[in-house]
Amino acid sequence: MTSGRVDIAAKPPGIEGAGFFATSLEKVVGLARKNSIWPLPFATSCCGIEFMATMGAHYDLARFGSERLSFSPRQADLLMVMGTIAKKMGPVLRQVYEQMAEPRWVLSVGACASSGGIFDTYSVLQGIDRIIPVDVYVPGCPPRPEQIIDGILKIQHLVETESLRRRDSEEYKTMLNAYGIE
Ligand code: SF4
Numbered sequence: 001m002t003s004g005r006v007d008i009a010a011k012p013p014g015i016e017g018a019g020f021f022a023t024s025l026e027k028v029v030g031l032a033r034k035n036s037i038w039p040l041p042f043a044t045s046c047c048g049i050e051f052m053a054t055m056g057a058h059y060d061l062a063r064f065g066s067e068r069l070s071f072s073p074r075q076a077d078l079l080m081v082m083g084t085i086a087k088k089m090g091p092v093l094r095q096v097y098e099q100m101a102e103p104r105w106v107l108s109v110g111a112c113a114s115s116g117g118i119f120d121t122y123s124v125l126q127g128i129d130r131i132i133p134v135d136v137y138v139p140g141c142p143p144r145p146e147q148i149i150d151g152i153l154k155i156q157h158l159v160e161t162e163s164l165r166r167r168d169s170e171e172y173k174t175m176l177n178a179y180g181i182e
Contacts, residue, residue: 009035026164034160035065040076042093044083047110047142051082054145064152073099078155084112085125097132102167107151108134111141133175
């Protein structure tokens, strides 16, 4: 449903009739989480400038309910890593991730965060997925704001469709343990 130029979040699938609407808790929680993601921008270099453009009036991330940036990991759902991550910075990034409460998601923005980019050197981490799990990768050097928004939309899809029990599953714990995270 649309109102003017603003998309209104559609109601989740369910059963409806005169005076009632029934759906599952999982779908309602997914809908609420999807449209109120609080990102933590971890921007270290030029990709961060593209993110600033994404937050500006023209691209306006507020359209997706994500205008409230969090610079405290404890009040963030989405870690957005944008820029070159030096190996010395790796432990800091990991600590930020560990301080975020579950459920948490990670968006790797740009070639540097995803693979080290052009910096195939001794000092640069060759992809943040060597130290923390990543949910969505955004390609490009730099990615345009449209690509960053596309990454956010993919994260939104994950958030909306994720089972409420996933974070308690053995599979998820095994994945975290593979990164040495309890
Ligand atoms: S991917 Fe390109 S634009 Fe982004 S931080 Fe690396 S060098 Fe800069």
